[in-house]
Amino acid sequence: MFAVQRSRxxxxxxxxxxxxxxxxxxxxxxxLVVRDLMFMGNRTFGExxxxxxxxxxxxxxxxxxxxxxxxxxxxRRDPADARRLIYALTEKGIGLxxxxxxxxxxxxxxxxxxxxPKMIRAIRSDKAAFIGGLRSAWRAARRGRVxx
Amino acid sequence: MFAVQRSRxxxxxxxxxxxxxxxxxxxxxxxLVVRDLMFMGNRTFGExxxxxxxxxxxxxxxxxxxxxxxxxxxxRRDPADARRLIYALTEKGIGLxxxxxxxxxxxxxxxxxxxxPKMIRAIRSDKAAFIGGLRSAWRAARRGRVxx
Numbered sequence: 001m002f003a004v005q006r007s008r009x010x011x012x013x014x015x016x017x018x019x020x021x022x023x024x025x026x027x028x029x030x031x032l033v034v035r036d037l038m039f040m041g042n043r044t045f046g047e048x049x050x051x052x053x054x055x056x057x058x059x060x061x062x063x064x065x066x067x068x069x070x071x072x073x074x075x076r077r078d079p080a081d082a083r084r085l086i087y088a089l090t091e092k093g094i095g096l097x098x099x100x101x102x103x104x105x106x107x108x109x110x111x112x113x114x115x116x117p118k119m120i121r122a123i124r125s126d127k128a129a130f131i132g133g134l135r136s137a138w139r140a141a142r143r144g145r146v147x148x
Numbered sequence: 149m150f151a152v153q154r155s156r157x158x159x160x161x162x163x164x165x166x167x168x169x170x171x172x173x174x175x176x177x178x179x180l181v182v183r184d185l186m187f188m189g190n191r192t193f194g195e196x197x198x199x200x201x202x203x204x205x206x207x208x209x210x211x212x213x214x215x216x217x218x219x220x221x222x223x224r225r226d227p228a229d230a231r232r233l234i235y236a237l238t239e240k241g242i243g244l245x246x247x248x249x250x251x252x253x254x255x256x257x258x259x260x261x262x263x264x265p266k267m268i269r270a271i272r273s274d275k276a277a278f279i280g281g282l283r284s285a286w287r288a289a290r291r292g293r294v295x296x
Contacts, residue, residue: 014200015262017255018183018248019176028167028174035166052162092258099254100166102247107165110240114163 024070025096029055030063034072034089034096038134041141043078043086072096079144094138097131172218173244177203178211182220182237182244186282189289191234192226220244227292242286245279 014020025031036042036051048060055063064087067073072093078084089096101123108115123130162168173179184190184199196208203211212235215221220241226232237244249271256263271278 015260016183016200017252017259017261017263019180019201020259020261021251021255022176022179026174026176026179028170031170031174032167035164052164053167095254095257098250099247102250103169104165106243106247107169109243111165111168112163113165113168115165 024066024072027063029053029059030067031100033060033063033067034093035100037073037087037089037093038097038100038138043088044084045087048087067093088142089138094135097134101127101131172214172220175211177201177207178215179248181208181211181215182241183248185221185235185237185241186245186248186286191236192232193235196235215241236290237286242283245282249275249279 025034032051032053032055033048036048040047040051042048042051045057045060045064048064049055049057064073064075068075070092071090073087074090075085075087078086104115104120105123107113108120173182180199180201180203181196184196188195188199190196190199193205193208193212196212197203197205212221212223216223218240219238221235222238223233223235226234252263252268253271255261256268
């Protein structure tokens with residue numbers, strides 16, 4: 001426990017909660033990795049690499065390290081294949097669901113996006129239920145009951 | 149109208165709404181400027197410069213330009229002093245309130261922040277009313293009825 005550098009002990013440039021969040025996540029790639037974990041079901045380094053926006057492998061490595069250091073993502077061996085490392089959101093990581101959902105709603109409102117209309121309808125008709133669904137999927141995947 | 153490069157016509161690296169948002173705002177300073185406009189009542193270049201995190205003036209210029217190009221911020225002459233330029237959130241800009249509010253809640257939940265406890269209580273007790281209050285303040289400032 002004592003050997004781990006906890007993010008709570010890290011110094012932030014100001015006490016502002018938005019500033020603190022941006023110290024951790026104020027980088028486009030960082031939040032796209034969180035998105036991949038939350039919505040795409042991506043779990044491996046290779047899956048993140050292939051996920052659309054064309055992240056470079058050195059940037060991906062760096063962002064995954066930072067997400068782990070900030071306890072938003074955790075890494076473990078795949079129970080189904082011990083040679084493989086898989087990544088998952090922590091409790092703190094899945095806690096970002098309301099932020100990402102509001103980001104989706106804002107972008108869909110103001111820009112032309114390729115967001116699935118069914119998902120947007122689901123968010124608009126019951127936001128809390130949609131976020132609850134993301135949490136349930138995360139919890140089930142964490143217990144290893146859903147392999148993908 | 150036709151001379152203005154609208155953000156809707158800009159190409160985004162993917163159709164993903166989160167990716168599109170991060171193309172516009174995936175930079176720590178950009179969202180801190182939005183925060184200053186939304187919560188601090190800052191309106192001038194000088195006020196943004198002094199607002200706490202120590203943004204450099206060239207970075208601030210660049211981010212304000214980008215926010216204007218993306219129609220999140222608009223610039224006009226101060227009616228009270230025509231020599232002075234003031235910045236304000238557009239309708240699209242104030243639409244970011246739910247995103248920033250969720251960012252605040254997440255940061256306060258997981259980190260030690262200096263967020264005013266009274267504000268956090270207000271958000272937790274009635275999020276919609278809190279966001280409505282931000283919108284009302286924005287609308288009043290826009291009509292010029294509130295000078296600060």
